[in-house]
Amino acid sequence: MTQDSLPQIPGIRLASVPARIKDWQRDDLLLIELNEGAIVSATFTQNTFCAPPVTVAKEHIAGGNIRALLANAGNANAATGERGLRDARACCAAAADALNIAEQQVLPFSTGVIGEHLPLEKILQAIPTAATHLDGSGWDAAAHTIMTTDTRPKTATRSVEIAGEQIRIAGIAKGAGMIQPNMATMLAYVATDAAIAGPLLDELVKEAVQASFNRISVDGDTSTNDACVLIASGATGPQLGDPRSPEYEHLKAAITEVHIELAQAIVRDGEGATKFVTVQVRGAASSEEALKVAFEVGESPLVKTALYASDPNWGRLVMAIGNAGVEGLETEKVNIYLDDVQVVEAGGRALDYTEEAGEQVFSRAEFAITVDLGRGDCSEHIWTCDFSHEYVTINAEYRT
């Protein structure tokens, strides 16, 4: 094993074990144990067909005093009805037994195929083993354990000094397809040893998700299962309770950076993705309008296939902007740039634009499409990827 990229977070121990949920050799079950007094906040999928583990996790987190997280890959325990709920609760009960805590102190997570029942016995057998392997250094292994169609683990870390003490932040995430705003097939766990008051942590996870995971798109679908969890173990430093204190602002910025780095890693690892593209919309009348236009551009299959082909087909950008339904848009005020090459000026092809200049930008592995709507002062940006043959292959063959 290579050197761990993520630091230990005092108060938190992890274990990855193979429960053999699918016919594979890898670790697929992750147990995370939190110290007493740790505070946990989370955001969950907006999909109304949310999976039983999400239902249970929401119920348990509302009770507070969470002491463990249990996540499995390979099976989403979604669309599994009453039995799925019983299975999720049984997993929590087993983890609680092994850790000598209450069932309601465990948050369950599942990711993988939808519509199949969990191989419950396998998971129940693996949990006690996991409980005996808990270790503070398990973050990098954990990032591997939760992977599904991901081609690589996703990790991010920062550290900040608060009141003379070094505070650490470690984050892991999984997700490569079905990624869309509102917490699509994605699990993310970010932890810090700072002490943050519960209400403040609730705000922080929402703001960090809004700035990160809600700004990415791989294919526009949103899953049944996903969650972003933020943990403050409170093992180090003073309790932070004032949202306007410089210490908190400093920590918040670092935690948000971890979220953004993880979100970008998901786009970079988008199913079949060969390009990482920032869509920036400025000159909008409102933030909502800017985001709407950015997502229309970033999610259009025609734009995404043009990105794949390295074809600066800016007509498709214009088409996508027009689809955002911006009331009263004056097309003759719209300018578009590919990195620093202006391609559209006043709603038409820029006079000195050349196809060669556009192709040069579109051939880059990373670039920005900037749309100026010329009607206000608001800007927003999202991150997207291209739509390739490989995407179709992955998703046409996922279950087989």
Add this chain to the structure above:
Amino acid sequence: MTQDSLPQIPGIRLASVPARIKDWQRDDLLLIELNEGAIVSATFTQNTFCAPPVTVAKEHIAGGNIRALLANAGNANAATGERGLRDARACCAAAADALNIAEQQVLPFSTGVIGEHLPLEKILQAIPTAATHLDGSGWDAAAHTIMTTDTRPKTATRSVEIAGEQIRIAGIAKGAGMIQPNMATMLAYVATDAAIAGPLLDELVKEAVQASFNRISVDGDTSTNDACVLIASGATGPQLGDPRSPEYEHLKAAITEVHIELAQAIVRDGEGATKFVTVQVRGAASSEEALKVAFEVGESPLVKTALYASDPNWGRLVMAIGNAGVEGLETEKVNIYLDDVQVVEAGGRALDYTEEAGEQVFSRAEFAITVDLGRGDCSEHIWTCDFSHEYVTINAEYRT
């Protein structure tokens, strides 16, 4: 040339000629001449970046008394600014000259690549030739002329007897990608020799489009250019002005059927499509809700790649339903059927469902996915196709 599939419509003459708008040999310019007294109604793209010919067509149709339609393939004259507007007007003026009518009596249409200026000289040279080749039998040729990425022409016809007279309906359409509700890259011209009062015809085109072109999806994108035009030449039969008369209802049903057949032909010819799938949603609390769910299912890239793979991955259906944001959806009341095979019962896998039975349905070239939401009496349906490797190839290479 094979036998024409479409009848002549008294009062209407057509001509297709090669203007060589692209480097190709085929006819690419269509001129349609209407008799005096013909009534024309149309619906246009909702894309706010609508193309100059759309702007001009809307302006001219508002003035009434339309006598000609001019359509070119190969170039959409979209995102072409002021010059695009001048070009569209110049095309109208040339057609008006050739037919000895006013410029405002001509409706212009363009379809093809976005963002390039029309090769105006070529079109202006071809128009007089077209005017000398007008003929009542030109419908089948016209269906070829307006094609872009279409692999085959799209035509439909019906005839009905009204007051002892035979009334004919002929329809042609083009479109294979960028197809979505609200008139996506699509041109459709439907004509009848019946006499229909203007206000009634305006209603009729809206209702017919709502029942047909607004219920199809190929890739969820909506184009800058598209239009559906309904022409009543009035050459045959009595004037129909009462929407409740049996004669009108009879004619309306036949005209709507022509629209539906054309819309379905577009889905069948969807870029790279190998399957034609009806998504039916019933048990909805409202029509809007039913349509929303149907489009979430029919437009999900994950569902569409599963269709392509003939993989009855019903978890993706459930995911897509959950994404429709149906407030208060009780997932335990949801049932799903693949043709007559029940796959989901009460929100989970149906007890007697087998993967083999599901695969058998998904292997069909045509089948229906029926979702029962179990919360009301409303039903709606849409038509969609699968998302294939070929789709990516076509759209990654369109301009080259």
